[in-house]
Amino acid sequence: MTYIDLNYQPRESDLLVWFRAEPPAGKDMKYVADRIAEESSIGTWTDLKTLLPEIWEKLRARVYEIDEKNKYVKIAYPLHLFEIKNMPAILASVAGNVFGMKSVEALRVLDIRFPKELIQGYLGPKYGVQGVREMTKVYDRPFLGTIIKPKIGLPAKMHAEVAYEAWVGGLDIVKDDENLASQEFNRFEERLALTLEKKDIAEEETGEKKIYLVNITAPYKEMIRRAELVQDSGNEFVMIDVFISGFSAVQSYREEGFKMAIHAHRAMHAAITRNPEHGINMLTLAKVYRLLGVDNLHIGTAVGKMEGSAKEVSEIREEIQLENVPANESRFEQKWYEIKPVLAVASGGLHPGHVPAVVDILGKDIVIQAGGGVHGHPEGTRAGAKAMREALEAKMQGIPLEEYAKEHKELREALEKFLH
Numbered sequence: 001m002t003y004i005d006l007n008y009q010p011r012e013s014d015l016l017v018w019f020r021a022e023p024p025a026g027k028d029m030k031y032v033a034d035r036i037a038e039e040s041s042i043g044t045w046t047d048l049k050t051l052l053p054e055i056w057e058k059l060r061a062r063v064y065e066i067d068e069k070n071k072y073v074k075i076a077y078p079l080h081l082f083e084i085k086n087m088p089a090i091l092a093s094v095a096g097n098v099f100g101m102k103s104v105e106a107l108r109v110l111d112i113r114f115p116k117e118l119i120q121g122y123l124g125p126k127y128g129v130q131g132v133r134e135m136t137k138v139y140d141r142p143f144l145g146t147i148i149k150p151k152i153g154l155p156a157k158m159h160a161e162v163a164y165e166a167w168v169g170g171l172d173i174v175k176d177d178e179n180l181a182s183q184e185f186n187r188f189e190e191r192l193a194l195t196l197e198k199k200d201i202a203e204e205e206t207g208e209k210k211i212y213l214v215n216i217t218a219p220y221k222e223m224i225r226r227a228e229l230v231q232d233s234g235n236e237f238v239m240i241d242v243f244i245s246g247f248s249a250v251q252s253y254r255e256e257g258f259k260m261a262i263h264a265h266r267a268m269h270a271a272i273t274r275n276p277e278h279g280i281n282m283l284t285l286a287k288v289y290r291l292l293g294v295d296n297l298h299i300g301t302a303v304g305k306m307e308g309s310a311k312e313v314s315e316i317r318e319e320i321q322l323e324n325v326p327a328n329e330s331r332f333e334q335k336w337y338e339i340k341p342v343l344a345v346a347s348g349g350l351h352p353g354h355v356p357a358v359v360d361i362l363g364k365d366i367v368i369q370a371g372g373g374v375h376g377h378p379e380g381t382r383a384g385a386k387a388m389r390e391a392l393e394a395k396m397q398g399i400p401l402e403e404y405a406k407e408h409k410e411l412r413e414a415l416e417k418f419l420h
């Protein structure tokens, strides 16, 4: 019995997984491919009296391609193998036990190609790129945002004041940090109320729409309670640590039907995305989050403090924004049908000096977020926000930053501190 069928032509309706697999000492690629297909579909370590021929015929996975040089294995799974609207269970098959088997030395999921019938079972983003642009009336440039710093520690009142400074300085978006929840020094309810008061004032003073990404990450019931508070407050967005909260929570939350858009922070993703030989890459996770329905997603910066090359980050950007993603040497073709594009978030170690490079790599449908790069400005948050806005103005007008900085004090001070 083998799951290898190199003559098999995958059907449009199959779910395809592209693995990179490392065979254990003394074993070859065929062996390892067979073990992966077996464990991730219907089999186990020995043959079974209970594995009826019709199950074998209908539900087994098929290894349809093995690339010895790159150690790639491509496997097709019949859609009947899955409960379509159950993402956690789908991942339990194709990206579950397989990572821990002794018969596989190391294993990486490089891509999952979702078929149309599966995609139709998911909501995708409620707003996505276009929806967030309509919400804010910002159509012709990237969004600018900040994460309040210190990441935790500020009392709610100061948090709101720092948010105000960032908004009036010129940023569109203020975000809680991923580990700010409802600590004793900064309770969720108080932070929400005070920050929204300041948001109203900032909107009035600037004539611009401002966005507050309030972190509702918590055990699920509490997360929903906080989402209800946010909905009642009229705020347009929530933030969720999607990887930490889990696929079940993210799918369920989106299906609850709240009005707010979802900003997805990916804290902890690197525990499974970082090692190039093992785990699941960010591209695959990003596809899952697009399907589940987040509106904004952190994808890396290529230039800041977090890992991720320019090629990798721009491929993730394409994957979450294009309607039809073309295949290349390490990804499948993917059609997204009715699923909206996600706003990509570049964040982590950024400051005004990075703005031109981030726009060159990722384009305009992004949020450029800087925490330290705003609140670390020598003159404080408002000047830091102004410097970010000036950097973006310079980029949009095609003027080199150093030149624009001659006439723009805040940008000049930022570049002096962060670049020299």
Ligand SMILES: O=C(COP(=O)(O)O)[C@H](O)[C@H](O)COP(=O)(O)O
Pocket (backbone or CB within 6 Å): 147, 149, 177, 178, 265, 266, 267, 298, 299, 300, 301, 305, 306, 345, 346, 347, 348, 349, 350, 369, 370, 371, 372, 373
């Ligand atoms: O708080 C920050 C960035 O702060 P700062 O601007 O001070 O570095 C975010 O949590 C990181 O962006 C996460 O990384 P990623 O976006 O790669 O998931």
Ligand SMILES: [Mg+2]
Pocket (backbone or CB within 6 Å): 147, 151, 177, 178
């Ligand atoms: Mg953070």
